[in-house]
Amino acid sequence: MPPPIPSGNEFEIIIIDDGSPDGTQEIAQQLIKIYGSDKILLRPRAKKLGLGTAYIHGMKHATGNFIIIMDADLSHHPKFIPKFIRTQKESNFDIVSGTRYKGNGGVHGWDLKRKLISRGANFLTQVLLRPGASDLTGSFRLYRKEVLQKLMEKCVSKGYVFQMEMIVRARQLGYSIGEVPISFVDRVYGESKLGGNEIVSFLKGLLTLFATT
Template structure:
């Protein structure tokens, strides 16, 4: 029997005490964790460690903010963590900012693994995994498009059924996108629609990049992934289905970057379509 299945968790609007309304349930019939999301999540007894892989290129303005939000989230929830910054020789001085942040937060929490130049997202993840000491890997963008406050929900969802992967989605109830114009929204929707039609991956947001993986699962998938650029994230979900890994989804809100410029352009869109066709013919 295939292990691949997708579970979707709607984002609850509120939590009610068991004494008033009894257990709260997901639409799947599974109970929500009894932990109030406004209280600290004490998961230290589970002995899990979470390694965040943060590839950067020209993110000097965003990096201090995202690092502060990440450390705040992990420490408030009593989670063991490290943040691995993989900078690809940013000309804006991102690495120098990272070095200053390492002095503030400590080398045990901020790990610097720079590279000589822009070598691609896939190799950045491989480089990060090789240096990660956690048994779980979180991948996300460094430009604050992904808010770290969602991380505890990723972790709680993973624990429900020991999922191999939990992926964030903008396209279910509770998720959304802010700051995009109509063209960008149509591009994203169109990319996901075409990919779903051709590949049937079983997830609603193929082009998203906010995910939680078991470390060995991510290592296996990345080693099998051949795509470059924006197709890379999509292929990882296709490979997850190919290898029968279990996948769950949670809603996330994607916010367009405040500082810096988007790295999505016409060349990336053309590359995406070419990569999609190649993947369709090879998987």
């Protein structure tokens, strides 16, 4: 069902699917029949074209002033959305970012090795980039639409580093960032791969950001 949006807020749910074989589009079509095409917008693409281009594709179809980006596999639970909205309104933030590393935030479903890698990566980013935000690699965030558009024009990174650069560039441009503690739950179906290639790519991207920001 659509996420619990506080009353008085108009919303639309835009689903970007890059040809995934997990039945996302079929489920989206069922939701459209139930809630209507004005609330559920399915905007598929033929193949994987990258996270950044998915953001741009989604923005083209967004009609609101604010955009919340989250994973559709419920790794990001929609129950946190009302807190994102309240936090933005209370302090008029440009960005509200979900954090696994603050307050009662956390991660469920990862083994000890994955947790240590994640904590170590986050520690390195804090030391080298000093971003003023506690979780740089998460993607559960609320943006003002015009802020997201500006950041997309500035960011050049790919993969895990893309999310980091979004926050670093936001600080450079003087945008305000609030945080909401969230619980991240690893996907039940499919795999979340984090191998040697991903780690090397992350370190290269981190050093590039350190040298250029």
